[in-house]
Every structure is written in structure tokens, then in C-alpha cells.
Amino acid sequence: MRFTTEQRLDDGVLEREFALGEIPGILWTPASASAPVPLTLLGHPPLGLRKMYPRLVARARRAAADGFAAAAIELPGSGDRPRWAAAEQARADLRRALEADEPVSDEIVDSLILPLVGRAVPETQAALDALLSLPEIGGPVGYSGGVISVGIRLAVVEPRIVAAGLFAGSFVPRAMFEEARQVTIPLHVLLQWDDEGNDRQAALDLFDAFGSTEKTLHANMGGHTGVPQFAGEDAAGFFARHLR
Amino acid sequence: MRFTTEQRLDDGVLEREFALGEIPGILWTPASASAPVPLTLLGHPPLGLRKMYPRLVARARRAAADGFAAAAIELPGSGDRPRWAAAEQARADLRRALEADEPVSDEIVDSLILPLVGRAVPETQAALDALLSLPEIGGPVGYSGGVISVGIRLAVVEPRIVAAGLFAGSFVPRAMFEEARQVTIPLHVLLQWDDEGNDRQAALDLFDAFGSTEKTLHANMGGHTGVPQFAGEDAAGFFARHLR
Numbered sequence: 069m070r071f072t073t074e075q076r077l078d079d080g081v082l083e084r085e086f087a088l089g090e091i092p093g094i095l096w097t098p099a100s101a102s103a104p105v106p107l108t109l110l111g112h113p114p115l116g117l118r119k120m121y122p123r124l125v126a127r128a129r130r131a132a133a134d135g136f137a138a139a140a141i142e143l144p145g146s147g148d149r150p151r152w153a154a155a156e157q158a159r160a161d162l163r164r165a166l167e168a169d170e171p172v173s174d175e176i177v178d179s180l181i182l183p184l185v186g187r188a189v190p191e192t193q194a195a196l197d198a199l200l201s202l203p204e205i206g207g208p209v210g211y212s213g214g215v216i217s218v219g220i221r222l223a224v225v226e227p228r229i230v231a232a233g234l235f236a237g238s239f240v241p242r243a244m245f246e247e248a249r250q251v252t253i254p255l256h257v258l259l260q261w262d263d264e265g266n267d268r269q270a271a272l273d274l275f276d277a278f279g280s281t282e283k284t285l286h287a288n289m290g291g292h293t294g295v296p297q298f299a300g301e302d303a304a305g306f307f308a309r310h311l312r
Numbered sequence: 313m314r315f316t317t318e319q320r321l322d323d324g325v326l327e328r329e330f331a332l333g334e335i336p337g338i339l340w341t342p343a344s345a346s347a348p349v350p351l352t353l354l355g356h357p358p359l360g361l362r363k364m365y366p367r368l369v370a371r372a373r374r375a376a377a378d379g380f381a382a383a384a385i386e387l388p389g390s391g392d393r394p395r396w397a398a399a400e401q402a403r404a405d406l407r408r409a410l411e412a413d414e415p416v417s418d419e420i421v422d423s424l425i426l427p428l429v430g431r432a433v434p435e436t437q438a439a440l441d442a443l444l445s446l447p448e449i450g451g452p453v454g455y456s457g458g459v460i461s462v463g464i465r466l467a468v469v470e471p472r473i474v475a476a477g478l479f480a481g482s483f484v485p486r487a488m489f490e491e492a493r494q495v496t497i498p499l500h501v502l503l504q505w506d507d508e509g510n511d512r513q514a515a516l517d518l519f520d521a522f523g524s525t526e527k528t529l530h531a532n533m534g535g536h537t538g539v540p541q542f543a544g545e546d547a548a549g550f551f552a553r554h555l556r
Contacts, residue, residue: 261520261529272516275531276505282540285505287519287529296526298553302546309542 069198071095081132083125088195090149092117093141096128097204101135104206106311107199109192109222109229110140111214113238114184116147127212130300134308137205141195143215144187154183166265177239181217185244189221196228210307216274217244223251231310232256233303236271237263237292245277254282256306258299263292313442315339325376327369332439334393336361337385340372341448345379348450350555351443353436353466353473354384355458357482358428360391371456374544378552381449385439387459388431398427410509421483425461429488433465440472454551460518461488467495475554476500477547480515481507481536489521498526500550502543507536 073085080099085092094117098105108131112120117140128138142148145155158180165172199205211222212233219234224247233256255278259271275285284306288296317329324343329336338361342349352375356364361384372382386392389399402424409416443449455466456477463478468491477500499522503515519529528550532540 281533283533284540284543285529285531287531289525289527296528298549299528301549305542305545305549 069195077125077129079129079132081129083128088141088191088198091141091191091195092147092149093139093195094121094124094128095137095139095199096125096132097137098132098135101204104204105135105137106208106210107137107139107205108210108212108307108311109196110138110212111219111235112140112143113215114143114146117142118147127300130304131307134304134312136210136307136311137199139195139199141191144184144191152183154179158183172239174242178241178243181215181239181241182243184215185217185221188215188218189225192218192222193226196226200228208311210311212303212307216240220244220247220251223253223255229253231307233306234258235295236274237266239266240270240274245274248274248277249279251278252280254306254310255280255284256303257283257285258295258303259285259287260292260294261287261289265292313439321369321373323373323376325373327372332385332435332442335385335435335439336391336393337383337439338365338368338372339381339383339443340369340376341381342376342379345448348448349379349381350452350454351381351383351449352454352456352551352555353440354382354456355463355479356384356387357459358387358390361386362391371544374548375551378548378556380454380551380555381443383439383443385435388428388435396427398423402427416483418486422485422487425459425483425485426487428459429461429465432459432462433469436462436466437470440470444472452555454555456547456551460484464488464491464495467497467499473497475551477550478502479539480518481510483510484514484518489518492518492521493523495522496524498550498554499524499528500547501527501529502539502547503529503531504536504538505531505533509536 069086069088071084071086075083082097084095124140131138145151161176208230209228210231211229213235215238216234219232223232231254236259257275313330313332315328315330319327326341328339354368368384375382389395405420452474453472454475455473457479459482460478463476467476475498480503501519
């Protein structure tokens with residue numbers, strides 16, 4: 069891991085861009101910390117780190133205020149990273165189905181999500197190796213937001229992640245419901261009740277499927293991007309309980 | 313309203329029992345307050361104030377820590393208040409249905425809940441008149457917990473209640489779903505995902521029915537009495553946002 073930029077934000081948070089091989093990322097660490105700090109991995113939709121930056125930095129500042137570092141890496145096929153043909157095709161198929169007001173088939177969902185999960189999860193684990201080798205970061209690690217299927221797979225395969233805050237706001241392949249049963253870490257699941265791009269019943273079924281004995285569903289009014297401010301406060305409380 | 317006892321709890325909260333005509337109640341006020349404080353009405357199941365006291369005083373202490381007064385009154389037909397024959401009959405019918413593992417009919421639910429709502433709501437409003445006339449209590453008023461149908465009716469008919477935290481953990485007459493559509497105040501709804509005495513789908517339908525533009529569902533694992541500690545913290549955050 070190679071740091072490429074470094075700046076102090078107005079609240080003293082240290083923001084550093086890094087490159088992990090070909091993967092760009094950003095690390096935020098609290099203004100002052102006397103001991104190695106816990107880490108939250110900030111998931112995000114595949115729209116590019118640059119586009120997501122305002123929302124990511126807000127979440128990172130909130131994490132830093134609780135004494136946690138936060139990091140995000142560019143998803144495969146997003147931002148300046150090379151596209152791959154199958155993913156572009158799946159996105160085009162999805163757009164066509166949505167514009168024609170047709171149901172989104174299992175095939176489209178699978179080809180959209182499963183390859184993304186298959187690539188993003190080992191990359192996130194590699195980033196975790198690098199981040200946890202820094203003297204200022206100690207763990208434990210939480211995963212927050214982003215493509216929920218990425219979060220599910222990470223929760224199953226990555227034992228260093230001790231708690232996950234998931235956003236039930238993207239298509240979920242049927243195969244992921246089976247993986248959800250294998251999740252046992254504490255979960256905090258956000259659902260927007262009238263999410264235009266998300267099936268409410270599927271989200272409730274997914275919540276039901278998770279194997280965790282501590283899991284909480286927070287459903288709020290509004291569409292996909294209408295998550296209320298106070299929902300962020302509740303999620304921060306969840307991570308404070310599990311990472312401190 | 314006539315105060316009958318007065319004591320300081322170890323955290324400085326002032327606890328006073330009162331009688332409002334034939335109705336007993338308890339008022340808790342914060343240790344020190346320089347101005348009239350907001351009020352939370354503590355709803356509770358019809359098991360008697362004395363039996364509910366440990367849980368009520370814990371909720372009252374939490375409210376006082378946020379600078380709010382809290383009050384609870386004995387429900388009609390509970391504690392030392394006179395039973396009425398129809399309610400006793402409805403409870404016996406419910407017990408019989410549950411013991412025989414039969415579905416609880418609409419008739420049983422209606423005869424159990426609707427008369428209770430019809431009596432408890434005006435009594436709560438009378439208590440509100442008396443409590444808000446005290447110089448130390450200013451409002452606004454929140455309603456929290458208890459029989460959810462009582463909370464629904466209060467939210468519809470009582471304009472002094474500005475926010476309600478409801479527990480989707482009791483039978484709801486069909487007629488209350490229509491009333492739920494008329495609720496417009498901010499709502500914080502708790503659901504125990506595996507509540508043994510409560511139908512999950514009915515609770516989700518009820519949440520969907522509420523007319524409020526700000527409504528949040530917090531679903532947690534476990535049975536009726538297994539509401540986790542952190543759920544109380546989130547509910548306290550809801551009231552802090554709306555009563556301060």
C-alpha cells in the first residue's frame with residue numbers, strides 16, 4: 069500500500085489517498101489517537117469513489133468522532149478502474165428492463181451482482197491486510213453500507229469483521245439468501261420503506277434469513293436516497309457498541 | 313390531582329404517586345430543572361402499575377436523564393381498579409383460544425382491546441390536563457409504549473402529543489388499521505421479530521398503514537419481553553429529537 073496524498077480536514081481528521089496495486093482508496097484517521105484504533109470499512113455503490121466522496125467523507129468524519137478510522141476502496145469496474153464487458157452488459161440489460169418497466173430477471177441480477185461480489189470481496193480483504201498492518205490501526209473491524217451482497221459475503225468469509233451495518237437497497241441474487249443464513253455477526257440493517265429500486269418483501273425476507281442472533285432492522289420512510297440523518301446516528305451507535 | 317406520596321430516588325429523580333379521582337398514577341420529574349420540562353406518558357400493558365413498577369421506573373429515570381418528566385396511570389380494570397365483566401370475559405376467551413392453540417378471532421381481539429381503548433384514552437387525556445397544569449411541566453408531550461391501540465387512538469385524538477414510540481406487541485383490532493392511517497405525528501415503532509403473542513405480518517402491515525411521513529420501524533430479534541437494551545437507547549434518541 070502506497071500513500072499518494074495527505075491532508076488534514078478542518079476537524080483535524082487525517083485524509084490519505086492510497087493505491088493498493090491498481091486499486092485506489094482513501095483512509096481517514098481520527099485527529100488524535102493514543103492507541104491503535106478500530107476500523108470501519110465504508111461500502112458504497114459502484115458509482116466511483118470520486119462521485120461518492122462527499123457522502124464517504126461525511127461518514128468517515130462521523131466514525132472519526134467516535135474514535136474509529138475509516139477506509140474505502142474503488143470497486144472493480146468503477147471510477148478509473150477498467151470496465152469489464154460482462155458487467156457493462158449486465159448494467160445495460162438492467163437499464164433496459166427498468167426503462168421498459170419489466171421485472172428484473174434473476175439472470176440480470178446474478179450477472180450484475182455475483183461477479184462484483186466475487187471480485188470486490190478478495191480486494192477488500194487485501195485492503196484489510198494492508199490497513200491492519202499500519203501501526204495506527206488496530207481493529208476490530210466493522211463493515212458499513214454499500215452493495216449488500218458484498219457485505220453478506222464479507223460477513224461470512226472474513227473473520228476480522230465483527231459487526232456489519234448493511235443497506236437493504238440493492239438487488240440480491242437468490243444464492244445470497246443462502247449465504248445470509250451463514251452470517252452470525254451482529255447486524256444493523258437499514259431499509260428504505262419505499263425504495264424505488266428495491267423490493268420491500270425481498271428485503272424483509274433477507275433480514276429474516278440472516279443467521280445472526282443480534283440483528284436489527286431499521287426501516288425509514290422515503291426512497292433509496294432518502295435515508296434520514298437520524299438513521300446515521302443510530303448506525304453510529306451500533307458501531308460504537310461493537311467496535312469499542 | 314392529589315399527590316399521595318413523595319420520595320427522592322438515588323439519582324435525584326422526584327417520584328410522586330398521585331390520585332386523579334379513582335385513578336392512581338405516578339409522576340417522575342428530573343432532579344433539577346430551571347424551566348418547565350417536556351413530558352413522556354409511559355404506556356404499559358394492563359398488568360397493574362405495581363407489577364410494572366420496575367420497568368416503568370427504569371424508563372422514567374432514562375427520561376429524566378434527558379430532562380423530561382414521565383408519568384404513568386393505572387389502566388381501567390388493572391391493579392386495584394374495579395374489573396368489568398366484559399373485559400374479564402374477553403381475557404378468559406383469549407386464554408382459552410391460546411391454550412387450545414386456536415387462532416384468536418377478531419371478536420376476541422375487538423372485545424379485549426376496543427373497550428380498553430375507549431376507556432383508557434379519555435382517562436389519559438384527563439391526566440394530561442392535570443399534569444400540564446403543574447408549574448414544573450411544560451410540554452411538549454410524547455407517548456411511549458403500552459397497548460399499541462391506545463397509542464394509536466391517542467395519536468389521532470390528542471393534539472398535545474407530538475411524537476409516539478409504539479410497541480407492536482399486542483393484538484390490534486381491524487378497526488385500528490383505519491385509525492392508523494389518520495396518524496400524522498412522528499412515530500418510532502418497535503417490533504420483536506419472534507414475538508410469540510404477536511403476528512409479524514400484521515405488525516408490518518400496521519407500520520405500513522400509519523399516515524405519518526416520519527415513521528421508523530426498529531425490529532429486533534427475540535420474543536415479546538426480549539427487547540434489547542440498545543433499543544431503549546434508540547427510542548430515547550427519538551424522544552430527545554422531538555421533545556427538546
